[in-house]
């Protein structure tokens with residue numbers, strides 16, 4: 539794989555994709571059928587499908603039965619915690635091992651050519667990876683599990699309007715389809731709130747220490763940010779839904795940040811093929827702080843004036859915004 543076919547290195551040694559970040563022609567008025575038809579496969583493959591299938595596997599093999607969930611007990615709470623911990627360590631650790639320990643593709647397609655510093659006093663334990671692992675496992679996974687456990691218990695006891703595949707297959711499938719999009723919208727709202735200066739300084743700053751992020755940076759957040767970030771479960775308390783939707787949102791929120799923070803544009807899979815990681819928008823958020831609060835599927839940043847498409851022109855526009863005194 540020749541990375542120069544896909545991007546260029548700027549004067550500061552940062553690699554950027556040649557193609558600007560673009561939004562699909564879906565969130566436009568009037569609706570464009572062709573745009574929607576082109577967008578669906580990109581939205582579903584591979585990550586939407588991967589996390590939906592993972593949720594199905596987890597529901598079938600790694601979640602206690604509804605009867606058991608009805609009675610609150612530490613036995614099954616601990617099992618769910620260990621399952622989430624195991625999945626998180628295996629998948630996030632897998633990304634980290636491949637790209638940062640084994641350095642399987644070197645700095646090919648890496649936005650920031652430098653590797654994270656071994657010693658950096660801004661982080662706990664003076665080390666980015668150790669700090670990131672600590673916040674992810676000591677706070678992220680327990681808070682994710684807490685939201686999930688309460689959601690499953692509420693569902694099992696009939697406190698949430700039930701949406702089942704047997705009785706409402708279309709509604710069930712439609713909601714499953716929209717789970718990633720609902721997650722992104724919720725993430726944008728919470729993230730935007732966390733950039734309000736008092737909240738930023740106290741809570742969100744911790745995540746932004748990761749200027750040169752790696753997979754473990756994804757869920758490296760202050761516990762208060764974890765509480766807000768995983769509050770997307772609340773949406774499924776208010777609308778008819780099922781455990782599969784809840785597991786799906788938990789897995790997307792708990793594990794997918796790893797691939798969004800790899801710091802790479804692509805994973806090289808062979809001499810001639812690679813897998814695109816469409817998260818340059820979020821990398822730019824870590825680099826510039828005040829752009830791209832959403833993940834790049836819904837054009838919220840475009841609508842609210844914080845979009846950076848990765849081009850030198852957008853760099854200029856940002857400089858101008860900064861000279862006008864824009865705060866993060």
Ligand SMILES: [Zn+2]
Nearest residue numbers: 756799820824
């Ligand atoms: Zn981030």
Ligand SMILES: [Zn+2]
Nearest residue numbers: 729733742823
């Ligand atoms: Zn942020």
